[in-house]
Amino acid sequence: MQHVFFSSLSFSISVMLPILLMLALGLFFRKSLLIDDKFCEKATNLVFKITLPTLLFLNIFKNPIENIAKQWTSVAVCLVGTLTLFILAQLFAVKFIPEKREWGTFVQGVYRSNNGILGLALCLNAYGSIAFMPAAIYTSVSVLLYNLLGVITLTYSLSDGKINLYQMVKNVLKNPLIIGIILGIITSVLDLELPKLVLTTANYLANITLPLALICTGASIDLRNLVKTSHVSLLASIGRVVIAPIFMVFLGKAFGLSKVDLGIVFLMTATPLAAATYAMVRAMGGNEVTVANIIGLTTFGSMFGSAIGIITLRTVGWI
Structure with missing residues (x-):
């Protein structure tokens, strides 16, 4: 048991x-004045409008959409679970978080995991090539839903x-992601097939997304707030690291997922808030600042x- 724990901990780390x-x-870099807030603002704008949309495009382009039907149960768990977490987090925010401008950040902190990069890596490391197709499908569906709900909240x-429904729909449709x-x-x-030159250029753009987003995120982390932590950051982090994975595992079990599929759902949900x-x-x-602190807290906590979670689920024979 001790060997399993340290093996799982080492894997997560x-x-x-x-x-x-x-x-x-x-x-x-921020403390050394190599970058400043103006750099982070422009770099974040580049990530949001160009490199991240390119990464999402390539993730879907490389995974045929017809394969979704073969994984309908896992897709159903993703849709039902994410929507439920979204609604519950929104209701919680309205009742217990007085700052309205923090609601959207809190809600995303609870339901939105880092599936596109960390989740896929965890699944492939845990199950090998057998997990690639179901994990890629789960990622494609979840990323689309995450971004739709993110714009809405x-x-x-x-x-x-008052909420302008037309403006909300407009924000969704013009969102680069x-x-x-x-x-x-x-x-x-x-x-459709794209020229090799186009794909190579797109891959160059996609490959700078994560490092650039993480550097800007790190530069915006307020260490004093991270140590003291605001109630919004702390509550969202608990929801992301503890509540969301437990909820999704029980939902997947209720849907009758196989051990591998249930393991994929857990590993996808156990990741930190997406950068x-x-x-x-x-x-x-x-x-x-709030969202940067949530990313920092959940990244550490999710290790x-x-x-x-892996030890517990293996012990009870669920994965």
């Missing part, structure tokens, strides 16, 4: 530690008065949460 180091580099929380996903779906459905959330929150005018 090997995936999460590089993320923590990138956040630390961002903080160091941020538009709602950052509005000054949504556009990237839709273009990926179209090219996948039509089975892409920082780019979205900042670009739409939210509190970037231990994923290890404990």
Whole structure:
């Protein structure tokens, strides 16, 4: 049992530690005056409008959309679970978080995990090539849903008065992340082929997304707030690291998922808040310090949460 624990902990650290180091580099660069807030603002804008949409497009483009039907149970768990967490987090925010402008950040902190990068890496490391297709499908569906809900909750929380439904729909349709996903779906459905030159250039852009987003996120982390932590950051982090994985595992069990599929759902949900959330929150005018602190807290917490979860689920024979 002790060997299983340390093996699982080592595995989690090997995936999460590089993320923590990138956040630390961002903080160091900011303290050393190598980068400043103006740089972070422009770099985040680049990530949000160009490199991240390109990454999302490529993720869907490389995974044929027709394979979704073969994984309908896992897709159903993703849709039902994410929507339920979104609704519950929104209700909680309205009742217990007095600052309305923090609602959207809190809600995303609870339901939105880092599936596109860390979740996929965890699944492949845990199960090998057998997990690639179901994990890729789960990622494609969840990323689309995460971004749709993200635009909705941020538009709602950052509005000054009554919600303009037309404005909300407009924000969704013009969101660069949504556009990237839709273009990926179209090219996948039509089975279009892109020139090698275009794909190579797109891969160059996509590859700078995570490091650039993490450096800017790290530069925005307020260590005093991270140590003391605001109630919004702490509550969202508990929801992301503890409540969301437990809820999704029991939901997956209720849907009768196989051990591998249930393991994929857990590993996807046990990841920290996606770094892409920082780019979205900042670009739409939210509190970037709060979201940066949530990313820092959940990245650290998920190292231990994923290890404990793996040990527990293996012990009871669920994965």
